[in-house]
Structure formats: structure tokens, C-alpha cells
Amino acid sequence: MSMIERVIAKAKSDVKTIVFPEGNEERTILAAERLMKEGIARPILLGDPEDISAFAVRLGADLTGITTMNPLSGGKFEKYAAALYEIRKNKGVTQSDAENLCLDPMYYGIMMVKMGDADGLVSGAVHTTGDMLRPALQIIKTKPEMKIVSSSFLMDCPDKSLGEDGLLVYADCVVMPCPTAEELAYIAIAAADTARRLCGFEQPRVAMLSFSTKGSAKHESVSKVQKAVEIAHELAPELLLDGEMQFDAALVPEIGESKAKGSPVAGHANVLIFPDLQAGNIGYKITQRIGKADCFAVLQGLNKPCNDLSRGCTVDDIVHTAAMTAVQAQA
Numbered sequence: 001m002s003m004i005e006r007v008i009a010k011a012k013s014d015v016k017t018i019v020f021p022e023g024n025e026e027r028t029i030l031a032a033e034r035l036m037k038e039g040i041a042r043p044i045l046l047g048d049p050e051d052i053s054a055f056a057v058r059l060g061a062d063l064t065g066i067t068t069m070n071p072l073s074g075g076k077f078e079k080y081a082a083a084l085y086e087i088r089k090n091k092g093v094t095q096s097d098a099e100n101l102c103l104d105p106m107y108y109g110i111m112m113v114k115m116g117d118a119d120g121l122v123s124g125a126v127h128t129t130g131d132m133l134r135p136a137l138q139i140i141k142t143k144p145e146m147k148i149v150s151s152s153f154l155m156d157c158p159d160k161s162l163g164e165d166g167l168l169v170y171a172d173c174v175v176m177p178c179p180t181a182e183e184l185a186y187i188a189i190a191a192a193d194t195a196r197r198l199c200g201f202e203q204p205r206v207a208m209l210s211f212s213t214k215g216s217a218k219h220e221s222v223s224k225v226q227k228a229v230e231i232a233h234e235l236a237p238e239l240l241l242d243g244e245m246q247f248d249a250a251l252v253p254e255i256g257e258s259k260a261k262g263s264p265v266a267g268h269a270n271v272l273i274f275p276d277l278q279a280g281n282i283g284y285k286i287t288q289r290i291g292k293a294d295c296f297a298v299l300q301g302l303n304k305p306c307n308d309l310s311r312g313c314t315v316d317d318i319v320h321t322a323a324m325t326a327v328q329a330q331a
């Protein structure tokens with residue numbers, strides 16, 4: 001069973017409600033049909049119910065059992081607008097602003113998750129990452145024990161000698177352009193948690209990546225990673241985490257042994273933390289395109305799960321992201 005097949009099986013074991021703010025988008029409608037039919041999640045499609053039905057007829061999609069609603073017909077518009085006003089009034093949001101925001105399916109969907117009327121949210125087939133992330137950060141906010149929201153990419157590589165039977169977790173590849181040492185430490189701790197929950201790693205082994213291994217080079221960007229290692233050890237002393245180390249020292253046992261002798265992680269890492277977003281984003285794309293890995297992205301650190309799609313996503317991608325969101329919601 002592949003990692004994503006295991007995630008889907010787990011999602012089916014305790015079915016969660018997932019809201020899709022882009023409910024009148026064709027791939028989303030087809031994905032919702034599959035999620036419902038296969039018992040992976042209970043989808044809610046936001047948008048004009050008549051439009052959604054017309055699309056479904058055109059696509060030959062059966063929406064039996066799937067809730068469709070627009071913000072005004074959902075019956076909770078006033079409650080959500082009042083709650084949104086309370087959450088954001090100290091940021092200058094007025095009651096009337098809150099009402100306008102709740103007319104936007106993205107904000108309405110996020111309020112559904114915030115208020116417990118949906119367990120998680122998936123969007124991004126049409127909107128950008130920032131369109132979803134900004135309201136999620138403002139309204140759902142981070143978990144109490146987390147300072148920041150970041151992302152992990154679950155990389156399923158054809159070379160099964162890498163990581164955990166070919167599975168590696170990369171972070172952060174989407175959210176934090178220039179993390180500080182402390183933020184990098186939080187990214188590492190969140191990625192280890194994602195590795196446990198979604199990949200089933202019993203023992204995440206976290207490598208803090210750099211162009212230096214154990215002081216082999218000196219630069220302020222290396223010092224940042226060294227500081228992040230210290231902070232992560234203080235925040236999560238039980239976590240197997242080491243660095244700074246180069247990519248090859250993290251993954252190749254002989255190189256890990258020669259460059260970072262005695263490290264509990266070097267040569268056997270299954271979670272790789274990149275020093276910034278440039279490195280992380282480029283790194284996952286190299287692994288995907290040249291290494292032919294399948295990759296699955298999730299946000300981590302949010303108090304309730306919301307996940308982003310790429311605008312070029314397929315129906316399969318939406319189903320997979322919804323399944324991962326549902327498993328995050330089980331926690």
C-alpha cells in the first residue's frame with residue numbers, strides 16, 4: 001500500500017466533513033463525487049446550488065448526499081459575520097466589513113471550519129495560496145503550541161532505499177520565505193508531527209539542511225541553522241533532530257558516517273528541513289521532476305486543517321488533499 005492509499009484508508013475509518021469554497025469548479029465537483037461515493041469524506045460545496053447542479057449534470061456527476069450552499073442560504077450567515085467581527089474587530093474590521101467578507105465563499109468556508117460546522121477546508125483550484133492562507137491565518141490561527149504555520153511536502157520516491165521506504169518529508173516549501181532560527185525550529189517540530197500523523201513514521205529523524213555539515217563552512221546562514229538546531233532541542237528534547245548538515249550527509253549512510261560521525265540522524269534522515277523557502281521550493285521540484293517522486297502538500301501548524309491545491313491540480317490531487325485534510329482533522 002502506498003502512503004496515499006494508507007491516508008485514504010485512514011480517512012475512511014472516521015469520515016470527516018470537508019468544505020470546498022470553490023464548489024462550482026469542475027474538478028472540485030468531480031472530486032466531491034468521488035469523496036462521497038468512496039466514503040473518504042463528506043463534502044460541502046460552496047457556491048450557487050443551481051450553478052453547481054447544472055455543472056454536475058453537464059459533467060455527469062452524481063451529487064447525492066453532497067451539501068451545496070451559498071453563504072446566504074447556509075442559515076448561519078449572521079452568526080458567522082458576528083463571530084468574524086469579534087475575531088477581527090481589534091484589527092479594524094467593522095460589522096459591515098465582516099458581513100461583506102462572509103459573502104466571500106473563502107471566508108465563509110473558513111468560518112465554517114472555525115465554528116466547527118466543517119472539519120477542514122480545501123481550496124486552490126482557482127485561488128492562489130495567499131487567497132486562502134491569509135484568512136486562515138487571521139481567523140483559524142496557529143495551534144496553541146505552534147508559533148507559525150508552514151507546510152510539509154510528502155515525497156514518495158521511486159528509490160525505496162531513501163528515507164522510510166522511499167518516503168521523505170520536506171519542509172517548508174510554501175509558506176515562510178525567510179524563517180528565523182526560531183521559526184525554523186518550529187517548522188522542524190511541525191514537520192516531525194506531520195511525518196508521524198500522515199506518513200505513519202514511528203520515529204521521525206529530522207535533518208536541518210545547509211551547505212555546511214557540522215561546522216565545515218562558516219556563514220551567517222549556516223549559523224542560523226545551527227541556532228535552529230539548539231532551539232529545536234530545547235523545545236522538543238525527545239525529537240531525533242540534528243544538523244546542520246548537507247543533503248547527502250542527511251541521506252547517504254556512508255557520507256553521513258564520514259561527515260557527521262555519531263549523529264543519530266545523518267545518513268538515515270526521513271524529514272528534511274530546508275533553511276529557507278527558496279531552497280525548499282526548489283528542492284521539492286527537483287525531487288518531483290528529476291527524481292520522479294510523487295508529492296503531496298499539506299499545511300501544518302493551523303489550529304484546524306485547511307489545505308491548498310495547485311491551480312493545475314487534477315481530480316486525483318483534490319481527492320488526495322481532501323483525504324489528508326480529513327486525517328489531519330482526526331487528530
Ligand SMILES: CC(C)(COP(=O)(O)OP(=O)(O)OC[C@H]1O[C@@H](n2cnc3c(N)ncnc32)[C@H](O)[C@@H]1OP(=O)(O)O)[C@@H](O)C(=O)NCCC(=O)NCCS
Pocket residue numbers: 091129130133134137138142147148149150173174175176177
Ligand atoms: C502567508 C502569507 C500569504 C501571509 O500574507 P501577508 O499578506 O504577508 O499576511 P500578513 O503578513 O499581513 O499577515 C496576515 C496575518 O497572518 C499572520 N501570519 C502571517 N504569516 C504567518 C505564518 N506563517 N504563521 C502564522 N501566522 C502568520 C500575521 O501575523 C497576520 O495576523 P494578524 O492579521 O492577526 O495580525 C505570505 O507569507 C506569503 O505570501 N507567503 C509565501 C506564499 C507563497 O507565495 N508561496 C509560494 C507558493 S508555491
